[in-house]
Amino acid sequence: MTVFTRVAGVVIATTHKELQIMRRYPVAIAVLLGWSLLLPAAYVAQAVGFSGSDPAALGAFADRAGTRAVTAYLYLGWAVYLWVSLMLWGPGLSLRDEQLRGSFEALFMTPAPRASLLVGGAPAQLVPAMLIFGVVAAMLRFAFGIPLGWLALIGGLAVIAASIPVLLALGALFAVAVLRFRDAEALVSISRGAVGVLCGVTYPIAVLPGWLRPISNALPPTQIIALLRTAVLHPSSLSGQLGRLWLVLGMAVLCGAVALWLFGRALARSRTTGRLGQF
Amino acid sequence: MRVEVETAVGLIPPVPDAAAAIDLVGLTKVFRKARRAEGTTVTAIEDISLSVRPGEVFGLLGPNGAGKSTTIRIIATLLAPSAGSVRVCGIDALRHPRQARQRIGTVLGGERSVYWKLTGRQNLEYFAALYGLPRRIARERITAVLNRFGLRDAADDYVERYSTGMRQRLVIARALLHEPVVLLLDEPTLGLDPRAAQTLHECIRQLRDSGHAVVLTTHYLEEADALSDRLAIVDHGRLVVQGTAAELKRGLGAVQTMRLRLRATHPDAVDATRDELRQRGTIASTEAADDAIDLVLRSASVDDLVPWAIAVAARHDVTVLKVDVEPVSLRDVFLAVTGRELDR
Amino acid sequence: MRGTSTQAVLAVVRKNLRTARRYPLGTVNMTLLTPLYEMALPTVLLGAAFLVNGQASGLARFVGSTDLAAWLADGMLVASLTVGVMFAVSSAFASDRDSGALEHVWGSPSRRDVFVLGAAATAVLYSTVANTLLILLAVGLLHARYHATALLAVPAVAVMVVGLVGYGYLAGSAVLASRRTGALLDGVGYVLAALSGVAFPVAVLPSFFQVAAFALPTTWGLDLLRHWGQGTVLLAPLPAELGALTATSLAFLALGRWAFARTERSLHRAGTIYQH
Numbered sequence: 001m002t003v004f005t006r007v008a009g010v011v012i013a014t015t016h017k018e019l020q021i022m023r024r025y026p027v028a029i030a031v032l033l034g035w036s037l038l039l040p041a042a043y044v045a046q047a048v049g050f051s052g053s054d055p056a057a058l059g060a061f062a063d064r065a066g067t068r069a070v071t072a073y074l075y076l077g078w079a080v081y082l083w084v085s086l087m088l089w090g091p092g093l094s095l096r097d098e099q100l101r102g103s104f105e106a107l108f109m110t111p112a113p114r115a116s117l118l119v120g121g122a123p124a125q126l127v128p129a130m131l132i133f134g135v136v137a138a139m140l141r142f143a144f145g146i147p148l149g150w151l152a153l154i155g156g157l158a159v160i161a162a163s164i165p166v167l168l169a170l171g172a173l174f175a176v177a178v179l180r181f182r183d184a185e186a187l188v189s190i191s192r193g194a195v196g197v198l199c200g201v202t203y204p205i206a207v208l209p210g211w212l213r214p215i216s217n218a219l220p221p222t223q224i225i226a227l228l229r230t231a232v233l234h235p236s237s238l239s240g241q242l243g244r245l246w247l248v249l250g251m252a253v254l255c256g257a258v259a260l261w262l263f264g265r266a267l268a269r270s271r272t273t274g275r276l277g278q279f
Numbered sequence: 280m281r282v283e284v285e286t287a288v289g290l291i292p293p294v295p296d297a298a299a300a301i302d303l304v305g306l307t308k309v310f311r312k313a314r315r316a317e318g319t320t321v322t323a324i325e326d327i328s329l330s331v332r333p334g335e336v337f338g339l340l341g342p343n344g345a346g347k348s349t350t351i352r353i354i355a356t357l358l359a360p361s362a363g364s365v366r367v368c369g370i371d372a373l374r375h376p377r378q379a380r381q382r383i384g385t386v387l388g389g390e391r392s393v394y395w396k397l398t399g400r401q402n403l404e405y406f407a408a409l410y411g412l413p414r415r416i417a418r419e420r421i422t423a424v425l426n427r428f429g430l431r432d433a434a435d436d437y438v439e440r441y442s443t444g445m446r447q448r449l450v451i452a453r454a455l456l457h458e459p460v461v462l463l464l465d466e467p468t469l470g471l472d473p474r475a476a477q478t479l480h481e482c483i484r485q486l487r488d489s490g491h492a493v494v495l496t497t498h499y500l501e502e503a504d505a506l507s508d509r510l511a512i513v514d515h516g517r518l519v520v521q522g523t524a525a526e527l528k529r530g531l532g533a534v535q536t537m538r539l540r541l542r543a544t545h546p547d548a549v550d551a552t553r554d555e556l557r558q559r560g561t562i563a564s565t566e567a568a569d570d571a572i573d574l575v576l577r578s579a580s581v582d583d584l585v586p587w588a589i590a591v592a593a594r595h596d597v598t599v600l601k602v603d604v605e606p607v608s609l610r611d612v613f614l615a616v617t618g619r620e621l622d623r
Numbered sequence: 624m625r626g627t628s629t630q631a632v633l634a635v636v637r638k639n640l641r642t643a644r645r646y647p648l649g650t651v652n653m654t655l656l657t658p659l660y661e662m663a664l665p666t667v668l669l670g671a672a673f674l675v676n677g678q679a680s681g682l683a684r685f686v687g688s689t690d691l692a693a694w695l696a697d698g699m700l701v702a703s704l705t706v707g708v709m710f711a712v713s714s715a716f717a718s719d720r721d722s723g724a725l726e727h728v729w730g731s732p733s734r735r736d737v738f739v740l741g742a743a744a745t746a747v748l749y750s751t752v753a754n755t756l757l758i759l760l761a762v763g764l765l766h767a768r769y770h771a772t773a774l775l776a777v778p779a780v781a782v783m784v785v786g787l788v789g790y791g792y793l794a795g796s797a798v799l800a801s802r803r804t805g806a807l808l809d810g811v812g813y814v815l816a817a818l819s820g821v822a823f824p825v826a827v828l829p830s831f832f833q834v835a836a837f838a839l840p841t842t843w844g845l846d847l848l849r850h851w852g853q854g855t856v857l858l859a860p861l862p863a864e865l866g867a868l869t870a871t872s873l874a875f876l877a878l879g880r881w882a883f884a885r886t887e888r889s890l891h892r893a894g895t896i897y898q899h
């Protein structure tokens with residue numbers, strides 16, 4: 001059995017386990033879908049309040065964001081934010097759950113490749129993620145009358161697929177943080193906040209101070225949000241965004257390599273300190 | 280480690296000697312089953328009556344699910360009974376629960392019921408405030424209980440660093456802060472190693488000697504036998520029998536119990552053996568075990584019955600695989616009154 | 624007995640502060656950073672996208688003020704208080720129940736209200752400190768401006784806090800009645816804050832939601848705070864607003880206490896306080 005098949009086997013088994021658990025909590029999925037509709041609705045209300053139907057204010061937004069479709073702009077940003085939350089923090093917090101339950105050490109006693117345990121649960125998050133995107137697409141099309149042609153849908157799916165590797169890698173990085181720091185929840189929460197603030201979820205990057213924009217652009221979620229908005233709102237322009245796509249894929253390779261290295265070091269340290277199963 | 284327990288001057292008036300510290304009459308609790316089993320009920324306890332005096336340890340003995348914890352929580356005013364009355368130091372606990380709680384100290388749920396992120400002293404300060412102790416008196420009481428339970432040196436350490444035994448002592452220290460007359464201990468030695476359990480037993484004896492009325496629930500027969508001045512056996516929600524351990528054992532009409540494991544070539548031989556053994560005692564139970572029969576004989580005879588029992592078995596061509604003889608214990612009492620072993 | 628209850632409430636606050644000291648990062652995150660990055664900053668940045676020559680001319684059409692930063696800072700204060708009080712009460716009960724401490728604290732002679740009031744007081748303390756910092760940041764970095772009449776808002780906010788205690792009672796009774804409500808309650812807190820107009824003018828809401836907004840003490844408290852702080856246009860004449868604030872605050876307090884007492888009785892009958 002090659003390393004690849006062993007890793008694949010563990011990932012499939014862990015994903016299956018996560019999906020079985022997910023099936024027991026349909027209310028949680030329903031709540032998540034509810035949030036994917038309600039949260040951006042609050043921001044749409046804010047946008048209405050801030051624009052005051054003033055043509056000058058709406059024009060200012062269009063100049064900065066590149067579109068007048070404020071509702072779609074906000075809903076797409078939030079959909080990506082929720083998806084990023086699922087993929088980034090799902091694996092990390094699931095390891096935290098294992099520590100709290102006391103099953104962490106049992107997990108690592110198995111001969112499964114350690115890296116596969118690190119990311120194993122993440123693919124399961126694609127299920128609620130696709131539900132979110134589906135619900136948001138239906139909302140935009142039928143509630144807000146935003147035209148979504150086949151080009152937009154296919155482009156959107158392509159962007160989502162291209163984003164999976166980098167989000168898996170970032171999720172692995174946060175899982176490493178769980179092993180290293182006791183107050184991991186706070187770290188995860190702060191990181192989630194940073195993504196919400198720096199990645200243009202609710203606003204165009206142009207409003208950020210000049211010195212912050214390079215930092216924002218260096219974050220993978222910023223690129224994913226920009227790509228998805230282009231794919232859905234300006235599908236014909238997506239081909240001009242190939243540079244961003246390659247950047248996202250390159251980030252995946254870099255983040256993945258760093259995550260594996262740090263993970264190895266964290267494991268070695270845990271074996272020395274004996275804190276593998278402690279919280 | 281010997282733990283000294285003394286009673287400081289309390290804020291709660293003492294109970295007159297003759298009065299019961301706890302008086303339960305006809306206590307019943309029926310739970311409604313939720314959701315799937317709509318409309319069905321579960322009777323947790325039924326018609327339980329007992330009283331406990333100050334300076335006495337009263338044991339509630341029974342298997343898991345017998346109703347011991349339900350009874351304790353009703354006395355603690357955490358659970359309302361469906362019928363019956365509860366008096367604590369003469370106070371109707373159902374009508375005046377807060378006054379009753381002033382007189383009760385509880386140890387429920389064990390070592391996890393303290394705040395692990397606080398120190399031992401901070402835990403006690405918090406509960407002292409909840410019990411309305413004036414600050415000066417709270418400080419004195421906290422110092423006193425920390426000393427008495429050997430926690431003074433660890434008082435300013437976080438509880439998460441305490442051993443299990445230390446946490447259990449802290450829980451008991453907390454229960455005594457307000458000098459209650461009544462102490463309710465729900466399975467207090469669960470999860471403790473034998474040495475820690477022994478220390479706790481000594482502590483409970485000292486609490487009794489200092490005048491507290493202690494109600495102790497347990498499913499450990501040896502613990503109930505060793506600690507209880509009086510005890511009651513609870514099974515399937517009913518109080519089956521109560522009295523001192525000696526009274527309950529005498530009630531069996533036997534002084535020794537013999538446990539035999541027999542193997543016979545044909546069933547008639549076992550029946551014949553059993554019939555002959557009955558000449559000197561009562562067959563308490565017969566159970567099939569693998570390819571043998573386990574038989575319990577209780578006898579009022581003080582003689583050594585082992586040679587006789589072996590001879591009886593031999594006469595009927597039955598092989599004695601194993602024989603144990605011990606004085607009649609609470610285990611036998613439980614078997615006699617409920618028809619089964621405590622752990623089944 | 625009243626003195627004993629005050630002592631017990633203060634003991635609850637002290638315990639919460641001591642526990643929070645063990646998790647400094649988590650505490651700072653919860654009280655200061657989370658409101659900042661979950662509400663304040665995304666909203667400010669969205670608002671900035673509509674600025675015309677640095678002025679919130681669109682917002683002024685609704686509320687009569689172009690001072691976006693101050694307007695939002697007031698909203699963050701009320702949002703922080705709302706979510707903070709509900710979270711503090713619900714998480715305190717949930718945490719104590721899960722650890723087994725709940726039946727011991729309820730086994731004490733202290734009134735059960737003490738635990739709601741203690742958790743709410745802790746949340747108000749945290750929110751006051753955190754939002755004072757946020758307001759100073761808004762003034763220093765974003766040129767938020769406050770009129771001298773802002774001090775008149777202090778008693779109004781105090782009356783609003785009475786209503787928030789009602790929210791706390793409701794949150795406490797929900798989490799005690801059912802284990803599954805914990806995560807939902809966070810969302811309810813955010814919805815209540817949103818309906819109160821913390822991040823957008825109540826006028827943009829559909830009429831059905833406006834009716835719900837007007838039933839909340841936080842809507843009136845926030846509107847008065849903004850009126851006295853930034854000179855915004857009131858939703859209703861001043862005497863009516865003061866009356867509405869008082870009436871809704873007392874109504875929520877009464878409703879919350881009623882619900883909590885009911886839950887308490889139900890727990891007492893069912894004995895679920897100690898089931899893990």
